[in-house]
Amino acid sequence: MRRVKPRTPPGMRDFTPTEVRQRTWVIERIRTVFERFGYEPVETPTLELFETLKGKLGDEGEQLLFKVLRRGTALEDLRLGRVNRVEVTDFDEVVDYALIYDLTVPFSRFLAMHPTLPMPFKRYQIQRVWRGDKPQRGRYRELYQCDVDVAGSASMLADAEIIAITVEALGELGFEEFTTRIGHRKLLDGLVESAGGGEHFQNICVAIDKLEKIGSDGVREEMARRGVPAEIATGILKQVTQEGPAPEILKRLEAPLAATRQGPQGIAETRELLAILSAMGVPEQHYRLDLRLVRGLDYYTGPVFESIVTRPAIGSLTGGGRYDELIGRFTGQPLPATGTTIGLERIIDAMKEHDLLPAAGSTTDLLVTIFDEATREAALRLATELRAAGLRTEVLLKPSRGLKQQIAYASAKGIPLLAIVGPDELAAGLVTLRAGPRDQRQVPRDRAAAEARTFLDALAGS
């Protein structure tokens, strides 16, 4: 038989036990922070109806969706070889579902279907999402996202809490040098309007978003290429690149934005948001106002945020914002909402770089060695008792000659403790507990579980 070269789909990965333990550790820390603020867990399906996701992610996002072929169409005849050609005139005719692209759209659909939840509803959701991107550093096709969102509140209290959670979560994971950039769609809207570039809003946003990367001149070129008049580009760049403390920047924006539709509200909201963050005691080095922050997704309507670390250069670790109109697209009733995503894969990549991940560890506390046929029963009985006492206990599930192989197995698996019940121990009513070549003690058989536990605690403490 022809062998299949083993490989995973592009951008999708296997995780070894050690990696899964590390990832679980990180997820649990993030979950702890979410729950510390009173957020509740929610889960939604892996697939959504294509119509649910359609028109919410922007052209770019929608292109990256993994779509699922509808069953029972003419395509099925093609698969079975009944026909060799199929004509498709309507996309929806052949696609009915898609793998979820983010957790925000599914959550919005969820809210629309569960109107009786206590409001404001604060939920967190940790699941896989899929994107048909071209994989590269920090970019995968299958990834975990950890979302926290508040629905049913238009108050900046909600946005501030989301930012506070972001900062606390990154701190909890051991990051020290990170910043959450805070922008505001209404400020941006006002700026563009005051510069007379209303009709170019999308193009201007795309260009401004690249400011960090390509610099002022680059943005000017980008705008020119996208048909934005030079004087408008210059006007916007001047506003967006101004330096100084946030209150002063906002003060300076007052006059130019006074006559715009969204500007004054953007200024007021941003001021309030910053005031709340300050009142909450969120460390100032971890957030800053950044008028340049745009963020690509279509559905943002208010404050937007993203967190970056200086090292490694893998883009943002978190990203989110307010989306007051998304849920209304399912119900017809507006329901304000805001939230953020913590990208697990990039968090892990960054933690690796900073050496913040916990040591390998083990899922097993101890291995009871099976000395020989005659003592096997005694070993199995001890293992059962240790398990009953709550210790994670295993025996080697294959015949082995002597202890060497069993010790080697325990070592390879990182099992910290060995319990040996050989003929000598059996005769004396003892068990040998062994943590290492020079670290072993004999304890009474009936105290094995308690002694093992103190031994393990001592090992963990040292």
Added chain:
RNA sequence: GUGGGCAUAGCUCAGUUGGUUAGAGCGCUUGACUGUGGCUCAAGAGGUCGCGGGUUCAAAUCCCGUUGUCCACCCCA
């Protein structure tokens, strides 16, 4: 979609200006070692050198194409 690097055993990789039968480590299988430093020792299985074509007396090695993968751009977590 555009550009660049890489592709040799299940995994990580070595392989000299093109020159005999393509190697190592890890892992796997078998055997030796009758209660302990995470082994050691012996043997073994495992390869269309990504695929297709070309140059040459001779190609893992040089050339062209193709596919895969990684990196950068776009966008994003």
